[in-house]
Amino acid sequence: MQIAGKTVIITGGGRGIGREMAKEFAARGANIALFDLNQADLDAASAECRAAGVQARGYLANVTQEATVIAAMDAVVADFGGIDVLVNNAGIVKDGLLIKVKDGAVVGKMTLDQWQAVIDINLTGVFLCGREAAERMVRRGQGGVIINISSISRYGNAGQSNYVAAKAGIAAMAETWAKELARYGIRTGSIAPGYTRTDILAAMRPEILEKLTAQIPLRRLGDVSEIALAALFIVENDFFTGRCIDVDGGMRV
Numbered sequence: 001m002q003i004a005g006k007t008v009i010i011t012g013g014g015r016g017i018g019r020e021m022a023k024e025f026a027a028r029g030a031n032i033a034l035f036d037l038n039q040a041d042l043d044a045a046s047a048e049c050r051a052a053g054v055q056a057r058g059y060l061a062n063v064t065q066e067a068t069v070i071a072a073m074d075a076v077v078a079d080f081g082g083i084d085v086l087v088n089n090a091g092i093v094k095d096g097l098l099i100k101v102k103d104g105a106v107v108g109k110m111t112l113d114q115w116q117a118v119i120d121i122n123l124t125g126v127f128l129c130g131r132e133a134a135e136r137m138v139r140r141g142q143g144g145v146i147i148n149i150s151s152i153s154r155y156g157n158a159g160q161s162n163y164v165a166a167k168a169g170i171a172a173m174a175e176t177w178a179k180e181l182a183r184y185g186i187r188t189g190s191i192a193p194g195y196t197r198t199d200i201l202a203a204m205r206p207e208i209l210e211k212l213t214a215q216i217p218l219r220r221l222g223d224v225s226e227i228a229l230a231a232l233f234i235v236e237n238d239f240f241t242g243r244c245i246d247v248d249g250g251m252r253v
Contacts (some may be wrong), residue, residue: 001145001235004029007080009073010116011063011129012090014041016198017149021087021231022049022056028232032056033076033137035063035090055080063090063125073132073167077193082140088126088170089149093200094118095159116163122166124212126173134181143185145235148174149227150192152248167192171244178242187241189234195246196222217250 010026012018013034019041022032026049033055034049036042044059049056057079061072065206076083094117100108137144153160154168174190181188194202195212201221204212213219230245246252 001084001143001238003232003235005031006084006089007029007031007033007082007237008085008128009033009035009076009133010089011061011125012033012088013087014045014058016200017047017193017196017224017227018087018089019048020237021089021228023052024225024228024232025085026052026054026056029054030085031080032099033080034058035061035072036138037062063093063129064120067070067133069125069128070121073129075244077136080144083133083136083144084142085145085147086129087147087203087231088129089151090125091122091149092118092168093160093163097165098161101213110161113221119160119166121206122163125168126170130173130177134184134186137186138181138184141188142172146174146177146181146186146188146230147234148190150190150244152192152194152246154192155252174244175242182241187234187238189240190244191227191230191234192244192246192248193227194222194251196224196227200223215251216248220249222247222249 008030010018010022013022014036026032031054032049046056046058059072062068094114098112099106148170153164153165154202166172174188177188230247
């Protein structure tokens with residue numbers, strides 16, 4: 001798919017990886033629709049995209065709410081004429097051990113609220129946005145691309161039962177959607193970032209960052225622009241569908 005002139009929706013597009021992807025797509029001539037919960041972030045990210053000479057709008061949208069997702073998707077179609085690419089990027093972390101044991105006694109455990117909050121946004125939100133984007137792509141009859149942002153944590157990471165389950169799930173959904181939607185000209189894929197320099201990691205203490213970096217064969221954190229490049233590859237390569245690209249500096253080598 002040629003990116004110029006296409007309409008790209010990015011959830012969680014107000015900051016971090018989502019915002020960088022929006023800027024990269026805009027630099028290549030795509031019109032940008034951003035979903036997020038923070039109006040100030042939406043305004044700033046949209047302005048950065050418009051500086052590239054494309055159309056860009058922000059939509060306040062909670063991806064866990066079915067009616068809100070439907071309304072936001074309809075608004076994008078009304079404003080831009082259709083949807084060509086969806087990047088399911090919105091996500092949160094609420095880490096905790098399954099059970100916390102001290103001196104042989106269980107002193108804590110991951111709460112149902114911790115579990116459900118992450119599953120709602122990171123898994124159910126991807127399902128809702130993917131379903132609604134696919135419906136509008138099929139109706140329009142011009143195909144499309146759906147990308148889910150997974151994580152290297154999908155292989156398993158201590159203290160992240162909720163996050164791991166969600167990120168593994170959305171990679172598996174991309175494989176499933178590839179089989180279901182190919183007949184309509186819709187391709188899918190997922191991207192699994194490793195440790196990437198976002199606001200969350202940048203705020204960590206230097207010694208913690210050093211420990212994280214030591215696990216990476218390339219001995220550095222990823223840059224958000226490098227995750228964006230993987231998304232551009234998926235969109236532009238018309239023979240790519242259903243697979244997950246690990247962008248992790250070699251952690252899984």
